[in-house]
Amino acid sequence: MNILLVHAHPESRSLNGALKEFTVQRLQSAGHLVQVSDLYAMQWKAAVDAEDSTQRLFTTRFDVAIESKHAFKNGFQSVDIAREQEKLLWADAVILQFPLWWYSMPAILKGWIERVYAFGFAYGVGEHSDTHWGDRFGEGTLAGKRAMLIVTAGGWESHYGPRGINGPIHDMLYPIQHGILFYPGFDVMPPYVVYRAGSTDERRFTHICDELGQRLDTLFSADPIAFRPQNKGDYNIPALTLRDDILPGQAGLSIHVADREY
Template identity: 40%
Template sequence: MNVLIVHAHPEPQSFNTAMKSLAAETLTAAGHTVEVSDLYAMGWNPVASDADFSGRKNPEYMTYALEQRHGYESGSIAPDIAAEIEKLKRADLVIFNFPLFWFSVPAMMKGWFDRVLVSGLCYGGMRFYDQGGLKGKKALVTLTLGGREHMFGPEAIHGELVDGMLRPILRGTLAYTGMTVLPPFIGYHIPYLKPEARAQILEEYKAYLGRLDELEPLRFPRMEEFDAKLFPLPKG
């Protein structure tokens, strides 16, 4: 399969970057084709703006999503966005690799979402969730953070991780655009671990990558469960 790794970490020697490199090496060795978008190394521009279009459909007032649609269809979208879109279109699996910043993604990654997941291709109209434009592609979030595992959960100090703070990413971005979302791989307490513990996490990640086909995807809404006005249909 074709794999795209979108990586956002400011330190090339970080453990998070080691995870990115391990994924690329492991999946390539398994016979897959791997592309990497290292956003910091690329100097990726995370700011969605008028500069993303060489020509505007409405020069008087910018609705970014509508200009995205026009820019993609007319070929007037910025070259850096167009290049990432082509990588995304080729991918069967997209791995989003990043450290958790303030219960969310780094600005670089958020800017990739904002600028690359364009209206008209990835979503639009009634094309979302299992009918989204990226239907058929898989997504895997791999992240590192400073907290310990017991700090996350229904009664824990920080609350739910997968069903809580990662919800805007897993549901509101990846599932919304039609991607099949695999359970995330999380490296806990990374800045404070000894080398032996870090090496163990990398071994666990390598094993995780070896059984991607066995993972049960996360469950999100399906359009068939709702009527034409998006009211839920009766169950049973």
């Protein structure tokens, strides 16, 4: 299978750098083809701006969505954006690997998403009607592919538990897993999270690699998170609210996961 690893850490000798090397070796040893987008090594430009299009539709005012749509549709995207889109289309699975900085992904990775997820590629796809509100949340350009996060966090696991001060880790990663990965169609695997990243010695690193290796070995066989598809009947369209008869009286992020076990 083809796998794209998008890596976002500035130091190759860090824990994240070591996990990147382990992940590539493990996947290749299993016979997979792997491409790596090492964003810091690539000196990836994170900011969306007018330079993302080689031929603007309007020159007096920069409208991000309109220019993104125009550039994607007409082949006017900058070379770096088009190249990353080709990698996404090539891949059967995508792994985003990054440290949890200020409760989210590093800015360089967010910038990769913002620039590569062009209008007409990752959003703005499909019809809008009384029964179908675009190809998204389970449908879209990247449907049929798998995705997974490998995340390191400085805090203890308890800090990210149900009563932890940071909030549950699944709630924290929800905007990434549901909003960035499930939105354009990916089947999203449960994340692999390394807690207390700064306290990793050689013995613990070996244990982490054992756990991560098992997760990588089942990347294409384990069950993904059971996010509810938008257009399969669970949501009122166009309001996009969960039907009243499903989990009545309940709210929060977890209601959008069908099996409620995640």
